[in-house]
Each structure stands twice: as C-alpha cells, then as structure tokens.
Amino acid sequence: MIQTLCRVVKAAGVAVVVSLAATSLASAGVLKLVSWQKDESGVGSWWSSLISEFEASHPGTTIEWTKVDRGQYVDQMTTLFAGGQPPHIVHLASFEYQSFAENGWLENLDPWLDAAGIDRAGWAGQDTCVWNGETACIMLLYFGFIMAYNEEILAAEGLDVPTNFDEFMAAVRATTKDLNGDGIVDQYGTGHETRGGPGQYLTEMLNYVLDAGAYWTDKQGNVTMDTPEMVEGLRRWKTVITEGLSPADSSAGEIRTLFADGKIALRLDGPWLYPIIIKGAAADKIIVTAPALSPPVGGSSNVLGMASEISDEEKQLVADFIALAMSPKFQRDYAVVAHLTPPSPTADVTGAEEGTPHFALLVETQQAAAAAGVDRIPTGLEVQYNAFGKMVKEEATRMIIEDLDPAEVVKTMQAKAEAIQAQ
C-alpha cells in the first residue's frame, strides 16, 4: 500500500518536473567552459582572445564562460559532473584532474588529437596527463616558481636579495614592521594564503617543505610524511605563520594585490604573479628573480580536457577548441599575452621578453623544477588528492593554533595519509 503510494507520488513528481525541465533545455550551439582564471589579468586575456577566435571560426557556436572561485573549485566541479551538467570544456588543476578521470568523466583525447593531426611529442608535462593509459587532458602550463621582491623595502633595511632560507627568513623578519608607530603591523615580510582551498595552502607550504628536502610521497607512491626533513619543513611553515610574517587569514588574491601595492617585501609565486604586479601601485619597485628556496615549487599546473557525457557533435567542437589552444599562434600568445611559459616545444617565443623582461628566468626555473623532479601531484595519492589536501591543511592549521610539535604532527599526518590512501 505505502509502496504503491510512494510509486504514485514519485511518478507524479517526475512528470511535473519533466514538464518544467522541457522549458529550460539549454539552447543548442553553446559550449560551457568553467574556469577560475576568468577576470584575471594576463591569462584571462589569453582565454578571451582564444574564445573570440574560436567563435569567429565556428559561426553559430558560442562559448559560455563561467568563473568559479579557486578555493571551492574541486568541490564545485565535482558537483557539476555529479549533477550531470559538466562544462563541455574542462579546465582543472593538474593535481585534481585524476579523480575526474578515474570516474570516467573525462574523454580520452587520443583519437580526437590524432584526427586533428596534433603532435604531442616534447609537450612539457604531457606525461602527467596520461591516466590509466589514456590521454585524459592536455597540459596547459608547466612552470617553476619565481621570487619577486620590493626593491625599495629591502633597500630601506639595507638588505641584499636573499639567496637561501636563512637569508630569506632574516629579510622577512626585518621587513615585517609597524611603519607609523600605532602598534599595528602595516608592512609584511612575505605573504602566504592561509584561507581558501587545500590546493593553494599546500602549494604555499611546499615552498618550505621542498627547501627542507621533504615531499609528501616518494616516486613509488609511499607516504613519506614522517621524516626529519618534513619536520623541518613544517617547523619553517609554522614559524612564518606564527610570527606573523605574513598577513593573517588572507586569500591568495589578497596577498598578490597587497604585494603589488607595496605592502609586502618578498613573494614566492608562479609566473602568473607578473601581470598582477604590473597593475599594482608599486609596479616600478618590484623585481623578479630566482627563488631563495630551492628546488623551486613547480611542475605541472593546469590542464584542459573534454567532458565524456556530451554528444559527438559537441565533442568535435571541444576538440577544435583544444586544437586551437595548442596552435602555434596561441602557444606564442601564452608567452606574450599571458606572460607564461607555453608547454609547446615548438612555440615561437621570440619577443616575449619585451612584455616579460624576466622571460628567460621563467624558462630557467621551469627547467630547474623539472630537473629536480618537482611536482605538486603526490604519486600514489592522485585520486585522493582533495581529501589528502584537506587533511594536511587541517592538521597544519591545528599545529599552528594549538602550538603542536611538528615532530608529532608529521606522525598524525603520516597515519591519516595512509588511511586516505587505503580507502
């Protein structure tokens, strides 16, 4: 009786809702693209020009570009795929695409790229995009961190540009000051994001962890958190945050804006920092150089893919879009417009240093990161990266709040990481 009732209610519900849905079907010829890079200077312009060019060459097709906040990005993208409404063109960080590929949500790009006659040989970081033997994505950026410093602030303290961790700490401590004597710090030595998503938090920590000679896992996929090097890495991170050398509770966006406006002395960041610097109030005082901490954070950054649950017609359009992004023209623009290092080995980057004076340095740190085998993707935890990142962020925050000993914290992290890996 109750079952029948339930069935009737369910059928009626479906009927009503279907009739509503019929009125809201997406109009044909719209490709959806979700990205966190919309509205950003530099790389945002590269995307815009790519989209305009694609729309010009494909009359009748428009691209609807939506921004999703980086801090919530993986959760939101997973929700979209789970909700059956994935973006057609998929943009993800290279350390988070794996769980999507594992769910079968990403189309194998091999046949599409072969059909378009695109050669991926020598494409930087492309092996990272191979998942379960299939090409799940195309690497958009392979990079190395740079260090930018505010010349004026360093000069005011009589400091040289730091070249190792100890000098870096000395400079950061000396430049964190209260300038007008009201008891409030208004200039910081460095800046790190401490709120927002786990991906960025781990990237910020990784600067110190790598310099201390540690990493989350080894190349065989074993968790390697419980090591003396990791203890040292966490100790450094804890010191920088607890001593208030970085503005508290800031998002990466706030930190970058502060730095560009001359409120921060030193910032370790990827090449995407530059377009923000040149728009800031302190643009003419900031100089880009090699990072004091080594090996620099680097490796694969973000990837482009195709949703698997879309029609063949739409897949062809997405393949065209990806091919256009990989074309020599847009690979060159990646250097010239976005101030970033293009992954294509044949990209013509002559003249890039006109808009990006430190372009040679970008190539250099990219190669340094590659040579050191650095990447933000921990082998063996690829699919669980989101859960792993949340765990590390939570434990690191707890270490700072409750003033825990890093030697104990690494044990907790090791155990929890292994539990996540075993799931």
Added chain:
Amino acid sequence: MKRTLAQSIRLYLGVGVVCAILIFPIYWLFITALSTTLELKALPPTFWPDPPQWQTFAKVAEERPILLWLANSTIAAVGSVVLSMFVSVLAGYSLSRFHVRGGNSMGLFILTAKMLPATLLVIPLFSIFRSVGLIGSIWSLIIAHSTLIIPFTTWMLKGYFDTIPKELEQAAMVDGCSPLGAMVRVILPVSAPGLAATSLYAFVLSWADYAYARTFLTNSQNNWTANLGITTMRGEYVTDWNEIAAVSVFVAIPIVVIYLFLERYLVGGLTAGAEK
C-alpha cells in the same frame, strides 16, 4: 504625561546612539565601496573617502553582469513567492475556517517542515533534479525556495485569517456569495496587509538563499543569482574589497527599498500567527 526636557534629550540620545551602532555596518559598506584600494589597505581607516570614488559603481556594473544576476534573483524570488502564496492562501484559509479531518496533522507537518535544514533537503533534491535534468536551471531554485517558503507562509496566513472575524464572510454568504466567492471578494481584500507582509517575508527568504543556488547553479554564470555572484568575487588573483562592496550595495538596494515600503505591514502580519 509630558516628558521633561532632560528625559527627552536622554531618549533622543539613546535612540540616536543605538541606531548609529546598529546601522554602522551598512554605512561602512558604502564607505568601502567609495574608497580607493589603497585607502582600504591602510590604517587608520578612512571614515570618509575624499574624493568618493563613485565610478566604482559604474565600473562593476560594466564589468560584471550584475543586472543579469539581479534579474535571476528576481525571477527565482517572484516565481517561488507566487507559487507558494497561491497554495498557502488556499491552505491557510482552509485550515483557518474548515474543520477538515487531518487538518491538525497537516499543521503539525508544516511545523516540522519549518525545522527542515536546507542542507539536509539539498541532498535528495540534488539527486532528484539530476535525474530530471533540472540542475543548472532556474526552475530548480523556484522549487527549492518553495520548500523554504511554503511552511512559513501557510502558517503566517492561517494565523492572519484567524484574526479576521467569521461574521464577515457569513454576512457575504447571506448576501448570496458562495464560500469561495466570499473568500475572494471579502476575505482577501481585508487581508491585503497580511498578504503583503507574508509575501515580503517570503521574498526575503528567497532572496537570501545561498545554499541552493551554489549547489544547483554553478555551471553557468548566466543563471547565477546575485548572492552567488558576490561570493565568487574573492578571486584567486585579485580581491578588491571596494568592488565587492559596490556589488553588494546593488544587491541590497532592491530588498531594502521593498522593506522600507512594507515595514509597517510586516509588524502586524508577522505576529498575527504568533499571538494566539
């Protein structure tokens, strides 16, 4: 009973100070929107920016699809308010006037429905909307907001109808009106203040939603509601508080204006249900 001068001064001073403190955050939102980014990144803070940066409003209106977001919020709110009010007026009237069997359990159920956490209901709704392809559509919001609104409006309207003397429609029926006619021609007109207050309350409930919008509407910027738009502005690369504040002002204005016009009904309407 006249107040002495001292008492008057004390009263006005008290009212002034209390209002100033409670309203200060709204003032601060305006000031933030009118400041330059450099003024915002300096202490002591600027209490009155000189010159005020009015162009920030023009800038955000030009760079972000604010009007579209506001339109989406409005569609979701109007849609869910109309749907909810339609069923609630009928149900509230029925519960108030007719001794329908099961009316009590309906009342009890509505009471429970008011306690439903949106974060619980969003889970099955997500699965249901997914299977019928409603994710990403504004309809998902209209339906989801109705789950928030119907329990409140039915309860408020029932309370309001209870305060209207039964003699009114009895008189109308003696004059030859059908029960339905009596309701439409006599009861609804005298209930106008209650209907206005209830609709306003429902509108605010819908306009304030964030949980449903962020779960169902993320994939397309063109369907975003205003609240969703604002929360995405704390960006990865740049965060400009003055721009966020300016957009917030745009989003707050419609609802504040409605509030200013309907506040006097709100006081009467809200409590009618509670006073028994």
Added chain:
Amino acid sequence: MTSRFALDLARPSRRHWLGYILLAPAVILVALIIVYPLVVSLDLSFQKVGIARLDQPRKEFTLVNYKRLFSSAEFWYACWVTLKLVTVVTAVCFLIGLGTALLVNHKFKGKTVARLLVALPWAIPEVIAVVIFAWIFDSSFGLMNWILVTSGLSEKMISWFSQPVPAFSVVSVVLIWKGYPFVSIMTLAGLQSIPEDFYSAAKVDGANALQRLRYITLPVLMPVLGVTTVLVVLWVFRDFSIIKVLTDGGPVGATTTLSIMTYEQAFGFFNFGYASAVGMVTLVFCVLASLLMLGHRAKAMY
C-alpha cells in the same frame, strides 16, 4: 461549472469538501517537493553511497552511517559548537531585540524612522552581511582590529579567522546582527497590543518602570516571545550561508555546526549517505528542541 457542484459546496453539510479542495494544492506540492525528498534522504541515510543517483539500483540497507556518526568525535564536536552558537546568538538577539523594541516603543517625533532603522539589518541579505563583517574583521586591515589596538583593548592584531575563539565570535556577531531585528519586530508588534490604560493604571498605583516591565509588559509579551525564541533557535540551527561564506566551518572545525557538517559531507567529501544521516539527526534535534521549548504550547505554533 454549474449549479450542482457549487450548490453542494454551499450547503453546510458539504462545506468541508471545499476545505479539502482548498487544501489539496498545498498537500500535493508539499508531498512532491518536501515529503518525497525527505523520504529519499531517509533512505539514503541507510545506504553506504557516495554520489547518489536515482536511476541506479539502491544499495543494500545498512546502519553503518549512523554507527560511524555516533562514534565520531567530529560529530559530537559539531553538536557542541551548534549548542554554543544557538545559546549565545539567541540570548544576545533577545537582549538587543527587546531593548531596541522597548526603546522605539516610546512616543517621540521620528519614531517611525527609528523603527525602520532599528530593524533594517533584517532586510540585508545574509551573504552581504558576511561581506560587511568579513571586511570589518579583516585580520590585517580591518576596522575592528584598529579599534581594539588603538583603544588599548587588545595588545596586538587579532587573527580573526585562524583562531577558534575569534572565529566563533565573528560568526556570532554576524548572526546576532542579522537575527536581533526579527526579535525586535515581533516584540514591537506584541507591545502595540498592550492597551495604554494598563500602564496608566499601574502608574496611578505607583509602579516604577522596572515593575511595569516585570508585571505588565513581559507577561503580555510571553506568548509572542515563546514563538520567537523557537524561530530564532531554528534559524541559527539551520544557518548555512553565513558560516559557509565567512569561515567555511574553520578553523579546525571551530565553527562547524551540524548544518555545515551535513553540507561538507555531501558536497565536499561526496558521501551522500553519511551526509543524509547527519542531516536526519539534525532534524530530530531541531524537532526535540522546539518541543522542549514550547512544551504544551506546541499547538500554538500551528
């Protein structure tokens, strides 16, 4: 529609049919969009399921979600946080709400404007309230730190969002600012129903202001305040947007209420089954709490 049907309905003995007809649209809609999802949710809470899809066969019945829930420290901590938040916010909302209502209930020029202003935060969307306070409580350049440090109340800048107690305080402040106007509006309406001569009579009898509040105002307000308490408590219990946007439940769970935990499990870790279990338990708590507060007056709610 002719006569017979309409005539029938007009007849007193048939009138209750009209009652059912009027009730029907609401019943059907509520069944579809509230009852059915609730049943689905209850069903999910007894399955070990990640991202649930209705077009896939249901997983086997299991109690694993509830077992995990009641043995998880995280869950009990969320209960504790919720309890603290509900208590603090409700209490302060009542202090400010009652105070402001009594204040603007005086007769004076400009009281209409004062009433509008006092309840204005009610109309500000929650997300925007968060924007305002997130900036006032900004750890590096916020107004609040500046006030505290320059006035000597605090020696150093407070990191509002990376310390448990400050983060909890900021969340409370926003909830209070959004919540007190409702208490104020309800109280004001209650006050207006007290006839003026009650007070005149009390004054003649020599009752002072405090006695008048104690013996006239509060007793008359009691029923309204009872319902208002329940509504405020339920609102805090279920709040999502303020906490989600302001702190996202952090740092280390200091502001993770049951509501936030439900959402985080569903759309952060994608455990729909476990999340439904958390949500179901939250619902039971809500119902118990309201019954406890209203007692025999529960019927007054509907």
